[in-house]
Amino acid sequence: MIALALSLSGLLAVLAFVLRFGGASLVRTPRAEALHDAADGVPGAARVARLLDGRASLQPSLGVLHAALLVAAAIPSAWALTTAISGPGLAGALIVLGAALVFFGDTVPRSLGRNRPRGPAYRFSRFLSGSVRIGGRATDLIPEEDASPVSFDSHDSEELELISSVLEFTDGIVREVMVPRTDMVTMAASDDTDRALDVVLECGRSRIPVTGDDLDDIVGVLYARDLLTLFDTGGAARPVSKMMRDTFFVPETKKVSELFRELQAQKVHLAVVIDEFGGTAGLVTMEDLLEEIVGEIVDEYDEEEPLIQPITEGEYIVDGRLPVDELAELVGAELPDEDWDTVGGLLLGLAGRVPEEGEVFYLDGLTFTAERVQGRRVSRIRVGPA
Secondary structure, eight states: OHHHHHHHHHHHHHHHHHHHHHHHHHHTSOHHHHHHHHHTTOTTHHHHHHHHTTGGGHHHHHHHHHHHHHHHHHHHHHHHHHHHOOTHHHHHHHHHHHHHHHIIIIIHHHHHHHTSOSHHHHHTHHHHHHHHHHHHHHHHTSOHHHHOOSOOOHHHHHHHHHHHHHHHHHHOBGGGTSEEGGGOOOEETTSBHHHHHHHHHHHOOSEEEEESSSTTOEEEEEEHHHHHHHHHTTOOOOBGGGTOBOOOEEETTSBHHHHHHHHHHHTOSEEEEEOTTSOEEEEEEHHHHHHHHHOOOOOTTOOOOOSEEEEETTEEEEETTSBHHHHHHHHTOOOOOSSOSBHHHHHHHHHTSOOOTTOEEEETTEEEEEEEEETTEEEEEEEEEO
């Protein structure tokens, strides 16, 4: 019986470890990166993105279940110790048991998970999703007057939300807020200013990184204002390399708050993010950092494409990030979602590789056409009857 009790405690402690490890990774994962990974067909990424849509409820729900697992793990072990040991030795054994459960069931996995966003969260996404549901129902059992003794009006709630954003901003790192390299708009140093103006007008960017040999060789940044000055004075076209400015590089692990102060001090609005191997990981702008505090900043030129655009009866253009189950419900078909969560991932699975634009695939009486492929990501798909 003692061995059985200890085995049960060990199993519960392992579940607590996995829950804290995956939960810490989950709350450190930026939703934008999860959406991009989901579009790339990374298993579990779409489920994590859906969980992060309700970020405020994650920690309370996971915290309740984690505490319950630790308590449940302690009970059989305590019983086994009281059965096997008596006297002063029992007190010492119980203290060691409590410290071990806290250390291995909370402190260690929390530290490991915080340093590994995305991966563990994706790997344990099903477990985390179920845990959030169970923990959420448990928190609903807490009487409202006990759980929330202080009421806040809308103004107080807005202040609390702003304070929470500021705290997350302080703890965040650049990798969590950057634009990934697959979504960067760049131009080659060999391009001339006429070509550069076309790119600026097409993408609406005011600062564009300039590449040398490849995307990992960022040699400068071109400012749209410098282009406008050139054309306003009637200057002749010249190579972009003659107009670009120096690049501000930052590591992807730098704290967001530190970068914000550095950009202010250097009077720079764009930084290129590099990974541990010196390659280009993405870019980050002052606007990206501000949005971490105040929310998304949208101007009159920003247009957000819907995930589903009806074309004709039964035919749609869908975003690669659309969950497979939502498409299945829309078209009334049984679509496999065991190995992928998004329609982009489904198309990667059907092709067994990165498909070509315009390539057509058939499944369950439907045609799937890769309308737009960006790098390794299928970003737009036409879906219709076969």
